[in-house]
Amino acid sequence: MSAAVALDLARVRSGYGEALIVREVDLDIRPGEIFVLLGKNGMGKSTLLKTVMGFLPIQAGNVRLFGEDITGHPPHRLARKAISYTPQEQPLFQDLSVEDNLRLGLRDDKYLEEGVKRIGMVFSFIPQRLKQRAGTLSGGEQKMLLVARALMSRPKLMLIDEISEGLQPSVIERLAGVLRSERDSTQVSILLIEQNVKFALSVADRYAVLKLGEIVDRGSVGDQGAEKSITDHLAV
Amino acid sequence: MLILGALALVLVAGGPYVLPTYMVNSLIRAFLYAAAALTVDILWGYTGILTFGQSAFFGIGAYAAGLIFTHIGFSLGYAALALVVGVAGAMIVAAIVGWLSFYQGASPLYASVVSLVLPIVVAQLLYSGGTFTGSSSGLSGFESFDIAIETWFWIAGAFLIILTAGAWIFVRSDAGRVLVAIRENEARCEYLGINVSRVKILLLVVCAAIGAAAGYAFACVQMVVAPEYAGFVFGTELVIWVALGGRGTLIGPVLGTLVIDVSTSYLSGNLPFVWKLIIGLTFVVVIVAIPQGLLPLIKGAVDRLRGRSKIDTAEPAPILQSVAADPFAGLAQAGAHALQIKDVRKHFGSLQVLEGINFTAVRGELLSLVGPNGAGKTTLMRCIADGNERTGGVILVNEHDIQRLPPYDCVAFGVGRKFQTATVFETLTVAESLRIARTRRALPSFRARAATLDVPEAALKVIQATGLDQMLQVEARHLSHGQKQALELAMVLTLEPNVLLLDEPTAGLTKAERMLIGQVLVELAGNHALCILLVEHDLDFVREISSRVIVLHQGRLVLDGTVHEVVESELVRTIYSGAAHAPAGSQA
Numbered sequence: 001m002s003a004a005v006a007l008d009l010a011r012v013r014s015g016y017g018e019a020l021i022v023r024e025v026d027l028d029i030r031p032g033e034i035f036v037l038l039g040k041n042g043m044g045k046s047t048l049l050k051t052v053m054g055f056l057p058i059q060a061g062n063v064r065l066f067g068e069d070i071t072g073h074p075p076h077r078l079a080r081k082a083i084s085y086t087p088q089e090q091p092l093f094q095d096l097s098v099e100d101n102l103r104l105g106l107r108d109d110k111y112l113e114e115g116v117k118r119i120g121m122v123f124s125f126i127p128q129r130l131k132q133r134a135g136t137l138s139g140g141e142q143k144m145l146l147v148a149r150a151l152m153s154r155p156k157l158m159l160i161d162e163i164s165e166g167l168q169p170s171v172i173e174r175l176a177g178v179l180r181s182e183r184d185s186t187q188v189s190i191l192l193i194e195q196n197v198k199f200a201l202s203v204a205d206r207y208a209v210l211k212l213g214e215i216v217d218r219g220s221v222g223d224q225g226a227e228k229s230i231t232d233h234l235a236v
Numbered sequence: 237m238l239i240l241g242a243l244a245l246v247l248v249a250g251g252p253y254v255l256p257t258y259m260v261n262s263l264i265r266a267f268l269y270a271a272a273a274l275t276v277d278i279l280w281g282y283t284g285i286l287t288f289g290q291s292a293f294f295g296i297g298a299y300a301a302g303l304i305f306t307h308i309g310f311s312l313g314y315a316a317l318a319l320v321v322g323v324a325g326a327m328i329v330a331a332i333v334g335w336l337s338f339y340q341g342a343s344p345l346y347a348s349v350v351s352l353v354l355p356i357v358v359a360q361l362l363y364s365g366g367t368f369t370g371s372s373s374g375l376s377g378f379e380s381f382d383i384a385i386e387t388w389f390w391i392a393g394a395f396l397i398i399l400t401a402g403a404w405i406f407v408r409s410d411a412g413r414v415l416v417a418i419r420e421n422e423a424r425c426e427y428l429g430i431n432v433s434r435v436k437i438l439l440l441v442v443c444a445a446i447g448a449a450a451g452y453a454f455a456c457v458q459m460v461v462a463p464e465y466a467g468f469v470f471g472t473e474l475v476i477w478v479a480l481g482g483r484g485t486l487i488g489p490v491l492g493t494l495v496i497d498v499s500t501s502y503l504s505g506n507l508p509f510v511w512k513l514i515i516g517l518t519f520v521v522v523i524v525a526i527p528q529g530l531l532p533l534i535k536g537a538v539d540r541l542r543g544r545s546k547i548d549t550a551e552p553a554p555i556l557q558s559v560a561a562d563p564f565a566g567l568a569q570a571g572a573h574a575l576q577i578k579d580v581r582k583h584f585g586s587l588q589v590l591e592g593i594n595f596t597a598v599r600g601e602l603l604s605l606v607g608p609n610g611a612g613k614t615t616l617m618r619c620i621a622d623g624n625e626r627t628g629g630v631i632l633v634n635e636h637d638i639q640r641l642p643p644y645d646c647v648a649f650g651v652g653r654k655f656q657t658a659t660v661f662e663t664l665t666v667a668e669s670l671r672i673a674r675t676r677r678a679l680p681s682f683r684a685r686a687a688t689l690d691v692p693e694a695a696l697k698v699i700q701a702t703g704l705d706q707m708l709q710v711e712a713r714h715l716s717h718g719q720k721q722a723l724e725l726a727m728v729l730t731l732e733p734n735v736l737l738l739d740e741p742t743a744g745l746t747k748a749e750r751m752l753i754g755q756v757l758v759e760l761a762g763n764h765a766l767c768i769l770l771v772e773h774d775l776d777f778v779r780e781i782s783s784r785v786i787v788l789h790q791g792r793l794v795l796d797g798t799v800h801e802v803v804e805s806e807l808v809r810t811i812y813s814g815a816a817h818a819p820a821g822s823q824a
Contacts (some may be wrong), residue, residue: 016714040746041702041718088717088744089657125610136584139656139740140609140773162717165743166656168608168773169813195718195746234746 005064006031006157006189007052012061014051020059021047023213029157032187034179036200038230039210045193046088048210049159053085054078065157084155086146088162094135098126101134101145105152119148122178139166147175151182157189164196172196176203197230209233240487241401248393252386260389262501263494264457267392269474270493271399271450274486275443276474281484282407283439284344284419288471289333289351292358293444295466296329297322297451299362302375302461307368310379315456322448329354330444334437340624340642355468362463374462381456388457395453396490399446403486410671410680413664415439417672420661427621427655428731429647429676476519482529491531553708554667554689556699561692563650563734563764573635574599574735574767575620580629582615589615591791593629599734599765602757604778606771606802607788608812613771614656616788617737620769621646621653633735647676652733654741656771658720662713666704666723669712670695673727694756694764695729698722701752702745718744725753736760736768742777750774754781775813779803787812
């Protein structure tokens with residue numbers, strides 16, 4: 001496998017105990033690409049990300065990161081490979097300050113000041129409230145801090161689980177801009193999980209729809225009828 | 237389980253005939269210790285209250301017998317008196333300690349510290365009691381029941397079996413699940429109308445009574461009592477036995493106690509210090525390697541050998557039954573004003589989160605609360621559902637002043653609150669969670685699991701729309717994020733509130749699921765006269781279902797009007813929605 005692919009999943013299977021949640025998933029994300037994975041609830045989207053990050057044991061298949069086989073690597077080893085992972089639930093250190101949470105996204109403190117400045121252009125509240133305890137931020141502000149922390153580390157691959165949830169519309173719009181400009185300037189690859197189809201289509205290059213652990217639809221966002229196809233798959 | 241019970245009965249019945257006397261003696265003591273360990277398991281393993289204090293109740297029961305038999309004398313009448321005094325005394329102490337430990341807002345650590353102090357205080361009192369309590373040498377040589385050792389074996393054995401069986405039935409019943417719900421998420425329980433403090437205090441009182449009864453029997457058999465039996469070392473040993481055996485399993489702690497105590501009585505003579513070391517090391521190894529204890533490990537191995545999976549052993553799901561909701565049941569008064577918010581303020585230290593919020597909502601209104609992230613929307617919801625949250629101002633729910641009342645009292649006025657982040661009971665199944673939500677409406681059985689589950693129509697619709705009806709026996713921790721949100725919403729609806737506070741109820745759900753839930757909400761407001769306060773960021777959704785919209789910005793109420801007025805306003809576009817939400821009509 002060449003390094004022309006940032007993240008490559010081949011026939012990945014995974015689940016919790018006896019329940020198989022992800023079945024035979026093939027997926028490739030190219031360098032500098034924003035890829036969105038859509039699907040209804042309980043279809044295996046988050047499970048797939050957790051499996052890639054090594055939080056869940058992989059039952060079959062292979063995961064490659066820039067050509068290197070990382071199947072079954074534990075999370076702390078993956079974190080050193082310039083992957084940032086933004087899970088859906090409780091990923092902030094509630095008792096630490098905003099600043100300390102950001103610092104944890106960095107390998108070296110010397111990048112902090114520059115990073116905060118960069119983040120502040122997008123989320124203006126962050127530089128003003130560096131000393132505030134993260135747990136006292138509102139739900140939406142915590143989401144923004146998460147994205148900020150992920151961006152701080154200047155990753156090569158970002159895995160982001162439903163970031164638009166709970167954010168006000170104008171912030172979602174800004175977020176789409178941030179992710180695209182970050183991609184343009186650093187060539188980062190981004191795998192997004194989303195329910196918000198409008199946001200997903202506004203930011204992504206390609207998409208796939210997961211249904212009962214299998215990919216049932218994929219294509220480019222620009223394809224004719226892509227939106228309708230996705231919406232049909234997400235209908236009850 | 238029946239087989240295990242029958243086996244235990246046979247062993248207890250036949251034990252005295254085949255076992256040596258020393259063993260019989262050791263086992264009697266171990267049976268009574270196991271009864272005390274059982275109470276630790278119920279408190280810690282099931283309810284999550286780590287307690288070192290159960291020894292104190294054991295000691296109170298034992299000393300009630302020792303003191304009365306020594307200083308007054310022994311007769312059947314005095315024996316009965318001692319039992320009553322011991323048990324009642326322990327219950328009174330437990331009620332006081334429980335009140336101290338579990339007051340509103342006390343942390344679990346605080347309760348554990350109180351439980352540690354209790355046996356120290358009781359033991360100190362016994363030490364300083366001079367000849368009355370026998371100080372450090374305790375009381376001995378008092379008269380007691382003239383019963384053969386074999387008979388005591390049967391009595392103690394039967395006591396333990398009945399107790400274990402009773403506890404087994406209780407923890408598996410619908411009422412017993414409430415304990416697990418408390419362990420998993422106290423806040424969610426309170427917001428489902430369960431007075432958690434009261435449940436904990438009652439539980440502690442019952443456990444104290446059991447501990448005291450075991451202590452009483454211990455004094456009657458051994459005819460000796462000493463402060464050590466009320467001390468914190470014994471209290472800690474109980475915790476260790478429970479942990480080794482497997483907390484939250486009942487059988488594990490009982491077996492753990494029997495095995496360790498009996499082997500101790502044999503081996504500590506030969507290996508006085510080494511034995512303590514072995515027990516200590518075993519404890520450390522178990523905590524590190526198998527934190528769930530030995531019984532679950534053994535049981536898992538047996539199940540694997542027999543080729544059984546967890547799915548095979550699951551009980552059948554209860555049948556969901558739709559009931560007609562009566563959201564205004566039990567309310568003394570329910571005027572037209574569902575919600576009155578008067579000059580409500582909230583600070584976090586110097587940070588002003590809400591300032592002078594005023595508005596009124598009537599029944600049948602579906603009121604959306606919008607505003608930028610950090611505007612104070614969630615804080616306002618919190619203030620309505622818990623009287624202790626706000627810094628100032630007055631809130632009336634159904635024309636009842638919520639004063640400084642805790643969440644479960646606000647629930648009694650009709651409040652139902654769904655949190656922003658899905659808040660569910662991780663180890664309870666979907667069906668069990670819904671039944672917990674029903675506790676306030678129908679007292680659950682203490683003996684069995686009901687075969688049916690009543691849920692109001694609205695909750696049923698949410699359950700069906702999100703596919704949860706196919707997952708009734710799935711534990712909440714295995715649900716996806718969106719399914720957890722839906723489960724919490726269904727739980728809150730099962731409560732049959734009349735003022736419904738929903739903080740982003742459809743976050744994590746697809747558009748189609750959202751719209752279904754939107755219909756359910758519109759129907760609740762329209763047909764059942766519910767007042768619904770909704771925080772949502774999806775303006776299309778807000779536009780679709782709301783009858784009125786309030787805008788919060790930097791802790792102030794900046795706009796209050798019809799959907800049209802608010803969504804089209806320049807202010808909302810500037811502070812909140814951005815360019816994507818152009819006026820209606822141009823909407824995709």
